[in-house]
Amino acid sequence: MRRKDREIRELDQLENILKECDAVRIGAQDEAGLFIVPMNFGYRLEGEKLTLFVHSAPEGRKVEAFRQRGMVAFEMDCGHALRSADTACGHSFTYCSIMGSGVIRPLMSQEEKKAGLGAIMEHMTGRTWDFPDESVDRTAVFALEVSQWTGKSNQAG
Template sequence: MRAMRREKREITDISALKEILDTCRVVRIGTLDEEGVYIVPVNYGYEWEEAPGEKPVLKLYIHSAKEGRKADAFARRQEVSFELDKEVGVIRGDYSCSYSFAFQSIMGQGNIRKLSDLEEKKRGLTLLMEHMEPRCSISFTDEMLAAADVYCIEASWYTGKERRPAL
């Protein structure tokens, strides 16, 4: 992957990336289908998978209806990009073009895979529910699991970036 142009804005600390993932509620997934480029916002759950001597692997879990453009696009093409961002606030300036915006974000790429094993689907949906509403009582029947499509994006590449507010 191309190096970040403004290296001082790169977030490499995993705990800082985790804080962004914990704060955000929506990930935007980009793919390509027969109609063109397609971006879809979805809720997610996530986990890290340790890789000895390497950056941990980020896994994002999402769910979907079994039909529709999103399901068709994911079935057609497994390569996806993703982005999520946390608003920090407006950076005020002396004139209109000196204004900016403080943020933290994560962008990445990976392969999306539809989960078929019921235990995998349960794990993905549990992580999603724990992320969205940690106090929620979570239980799934086999019928519920069979009715939903659950996907895992295993990120082959990801990076964090931030623009800090002016002091």
């Protein structure tokens, strides 16, 4: 990271960004090339170990790529605001972001899928939910096991 003064290293600050963001963009590759897909997500943070959870219909390009259990990159950001100035070059943009990479894998069992869906719904709604088996059976759920991640903030006034 070029701007070390903007790097976020404290886990509580990184988790605050995770809590604030409502979408993650996942970059993957398949035989057709590179692609990026925005998705709602949930997460589990155990110590410094971060796992992101996403869900999808059971078919499609991203699902096929994610089922390959390959390395993906991800990005999420929040806290957007334009900081205006008297000159064009004096303008700036505030944000907080997290970027990283890891291996994405499909969750196979009902128990794993329900746990992943539970993490997503808890993150998005702030509460716990029950999931009917029939709905879980029709849903693809993935865990992105993060191997490296970093945070960045440009919030200074």
